[in-house]
Amino acid sequence: MFFRNLTFFRYxxxxxxxxxxAGLDECQLRPVGPLELSTRGFVSPYGRDSEALAARQGDALxxxxxxxxxxxxxxxxxxxxxxxxxxIEQKEGQRPGGRTRKRLKDELIxxxxxxxxxxxxxxxxxxxxxxxxIAIDTSSRKTGEAVVSxxxxxxGSFPALPLNAEIAPRSVLTxxxxxxxxxxxxxxGEECELRDPVDQGAVVKVQRMDLHSDEIARHxxxxxxxxxxxxxxxxxxxxxxxxxxxxxxxxxLEGAVDELESxxxxxxxxxxxxxxxxxxxxxxxxxxxxxxxxxxxxxxx
Numbered sequence: 001m002f003f004r005n006l007t008f009f010r011y012x013x014x015x016x017x018x019x020x021x022a023g024l025d026e027c028q029l030r031p032v033g034p035l036e037l038s039t040r041g042f043v044s045p046y047g048r049d050s051e052a053l054a055a056r057q058g059d060a061l062x063x064x065x066x067x068x069x070x071x072x073x074x075x076x077x078x079x080x081x082x083x084x085x086x087x088i089e090q091k092e093g094q095r096p097g098g099r100t101r102k103r104l105k106d107e108l109i110x111x112x113x114x115x116x117x118x119x120x121x122x123x124x125x126x127x128x129x130x131x132x133x134i135a136i137d138t139s140s141r142k143t144g145e146a147v148v149s150x151x152x153x154x155x156g157s158f159p160a161l162p163l164n165a166e167i168a169p170r171s172v173l174t175x176x177x178x179x180x181x182x183x184x185x186x187x188x189g190e191e192c193e194l195r196d197p198v199d200q201g202a203v204v205k206v207q208r209m210d211l212h213s214d215e216i217a218r219h220x221x222x223x224x225x226x227x228x229x230x231x232x233x234x235x236x237x238x239x240x241x242x243x244x245x246x247x248x249x250x251x252x253l254e255g256a257v258d259e260l261e262s263x264x265x266x267x268x269x270x271x272x273x274x275x276x277x278x279x280x281x282x283x284x285x286x287x288x289x290x291x292x293x294x295x296x297x298x299x300x301x
Contacts, residue, residue: 002279003124003137006239006247007144008287009160010299013132017061023154024053029066034114038069040150043122046272055273060280061127065147070116072109080112081105123147128284131291132299134160135283139248159299163245166295170195170243173226177211183289188212189230191240194219233289237282245294252282 029041043066044050055062084104089095096104124137125147134151136144141162152158176182177192188211194204204219211229232238232253240248290296 005139006135009134011160012299027154032068040067057277059130063125065123067121069119072116164297170225173229185234187232191230193228194224195227
């Protein structure tokens with residue numbers, strides 16, 4: 001259990017989560033109904049065989065939002081609707097109007113939904129109560145906001161907002177590639193994205209390249225700015241940081257995994273706890289670096 005992406009939201013550290021357990025229980029995932037397109041709710045991070053809806057290790061919480069979605073492709077519905085309209089036109093001599101088409105489409109969806117396949121999903125989240133941060137395993141702001149919304153439903157109030165940087169992140173990333181001073185332990189990797197600041201300007205994406213090369217320097221001299229940058233922290237984690245402050249391609253390196261291998265986990269549950277402890281520590285350390293480097297604003301409350 002290791003996150004692959006980190007989309008951060010920040011909430012006031014003064015907010016207490018004392019009612020979370022009861023809220024999670026009330027907001028458990030229920031099976032999608034025969035006439036529903038989707039349903040969302042919390043499931044156990046440990047899998048179906050566990051009843052625990054949250055994992056706690058110190059000031060870190062591990063939550064999992066589950067989902068069930070009925071797969072009903074629009075192309076299938078539209079094809080069946082078109083055939084239905086053709087039949088009516090042949091019988092009545094004219095094609096049905098807009099209201100009739102809408103009614104027929106709704107009837108088709110109602111007919112097809114109970115027979116549609118159900119696709120399960122899960123999105124993991126790490127709540128760092130010390131920093132007042134929830135990190136969600138997604139690179140999609142929309143998916144992240146959906147998880148925050150469900151936590152808010154469980155708690156009744158959860159004023160979590162996207163990160164707000166006092167310094168433009170792309171200016172910080174550009175400065176690092178240009179040779180500026182970097183936070184201790186942070187090292188530039190071999191991947192970046194550079195953009196011309198003007199609308200519809202050029203975009204350059206490079207991989208497996210020395211970012212201190214003359215070619216990159218020429219791009220910077222021409223005015224391009226770094227909008228995504230591969231980095232590593234203390235040989236423990238590697239990742240790609242975007243100007244949207246979303247962490248992508250998050251990966252624990254040998255320096256961190258070695259610590260996991262030295263732990264004595266004699267069952268699956270214990271091993272998952274050990275992985276969560278390790279990952280939570282690395283995520284919190286990474287967030288602390290980003291908070292300082294980007295001058296992240298604290299949530300008020």
